[in-house]
Amino acid sequence: xxxxxxxxxxxxxxxxxxxxxxxxxxxxxxxxxxxxxxxxxxxxxxxxxxxxxxxxxxxxxxxxxxxxxxxxxxxxxxxxxxxxxxxxxxxxxxxxxxxxxxxxxxxxxxxxxx
Amino acid sequence: xxxxxxxxxxxxxxxxxxxxxxxxxxxxxxxxxxxxxxxxxxxxxxxxxxxxxxxxxxxxxxxxxxxxxxxxxxxxxxxxxxxxxxxxxxxxxxxxxxxxxxxxxxxxxxxx
Numbered sequence: 537x538x539x540x541x542x543x544x545x546x547x548x549x550x551x552x553x554x555x556x557x558x559x560x561x562x563x564x565x566x567x568x569x570x571x572x573x574x575x576x577x578x579x580x581x582x583x584x585x586x587x588x589x590x591x592x593x594x595x596x597x598x599x600x601x602x603x604x605x606x607x608x609x610x611x612x613x614x615x616x617x618x619x620x621x622x623x624x625x626x627x628x629x630x631x632x633x634x635x636x637x638x639x640x641x642x643x644x645x646x647x648x649x650x
Numbered sequence: 651x652x653x654x655x656x657x658x659x660x661x662x663x664x665x666x667x668x669x670x671x672x673x674x675x676x677x678x679x680x681x682x683x684x685x686x687x688x689x690x691x692x693x694x695x696x697x698x699x700x701x702x703x704x705x706x707x708x709x710x711x712x713x714x715x716x717x718x719x720x721x722x723x724x725x726x727x728x729x730x731x732x733x734x735x736x737x738x739x740x741x742x743x744x745x746x747x748x749x750x751x752x753x754x755x756x757x758x759x760x761x762x
Contacts, residue, residue, distance in 0.1 A: 540692070569750070578754035579693075579738065592749045626692050628750075637742045638683065639750055641692030 538563065540629050542642035549649050554615040557645045561608050561629030567591075568610040569639065570602060573624040582625075585610055614647075622649045653677070654741055656753035664761050666728050671756040673739035674721045680742050682715055682722045683750070687736040729760045 541560040549555050561568050569592075570582040581594040585604035602612040608629075614621055624646050628639035655674045663669055673682070681700040685693035697706050699715035699722065706713045710733075712725040726733055736757050740750045 542692075571752075579740075579752040581749060581751070584749060592747055628692075634748055637681065637748050637750065638695055638698055639740070640695065641685075643690075643692050646690070 540627060540640055540642035542625075542627050542645050544645060545643065546646045547648070549617050549647065551617055551619060551649060553617050554613060555617060555647060556611055556613045557625055557627075557647075559610045559612075559627030559629075559642060561610070561627075562631075562640055565629035565631050565640075566608055567630040567632065567637075568604055568608065569628045569630070570610070570612050571626045571628065572596070573626055573644070574622075579626070582612065617649045619649050622647060654739055654751055654753035656737075656739060656756050658756060659754070660757050660759075662759040662761065663729055665730060667760075668725070668727050669729060669758070670723055670725045671737055671758070672721070672723050673753055675741065676720065677741070677743060678719050680719070680744055680748065682719075682742075683740045684713055684722070684724055685738040685740065687738060687755070688734075693736075693738055726758075729758075731760045731762050734758060734760050 543558045567586045569584040571579045573579045584592040588604045599615045604610045624644045626644045628641045657672050683698045684696045687693040697713045702717045702719045704715045710727045714723045736755045738755045740752045742748045
């Protein structure tokens with residue numbers, strides 16, 4: 537059974553550009569969550585999608601957006617990139633969203649903004 | 651907003667030593683999970699605990715969920731260099747629609 541796949545693994549962008557990251561969840565998983573990980577702030581929740589609907593949203597500016605497709609694949613987009621957006625972006629998939637939620641993470645996309 | 655505080659933030663020990671890391675909150679969680687993350691990789695789920703007072707063992711790792719479901723601990727016996735990594739706890743609460751809240755992690759280094 538394939539795990540969570542994130543593409544690309546590494547990305548270098550310049551300030552002001554936009555970027556789109558992709559996540560393919562484990563087959564059968566309908567929930568996809570996105571996190572930003574930085575050394576100072578740890579793992580911070582961006583948003584969660586379940587069956588193409590955004591169910592939860594973290595405290596990030598509107599430059600961060602996402603969507604989920606009918607096959608559960610998800611994308612996140614960051615517009616007008618800032619230096620502070622440099623981070624490891626992680627995607628996690630879950631079968632359900634309940635008290636026994638177990639998240640399975642991809643390897644992440646390392647975004648560097650210069 | 652649920653917050654999870656992990657301690658210590660950094661831990662460097664010698665191979666063969668025992669250690670305990672802690673995950674504390676003022677909020678009640680329906681479940682709590684522990685992950686290990688290696689550099690450049692995503693976190694890997696180690697265990698999920700759901701019942702207050704629950705203890706789970708995974709080889710040399712022992713996980714405990716507090717009676718009140720507000721805290722958890724991870725104990726490693728006879729640590730090995732392969733245990734090196736960032737240990738993260740994450741809680742899910744019904745009040746936040748079971749969104750996982752992560753602690754900032756404990757960075758463990760086991761020296762040979």
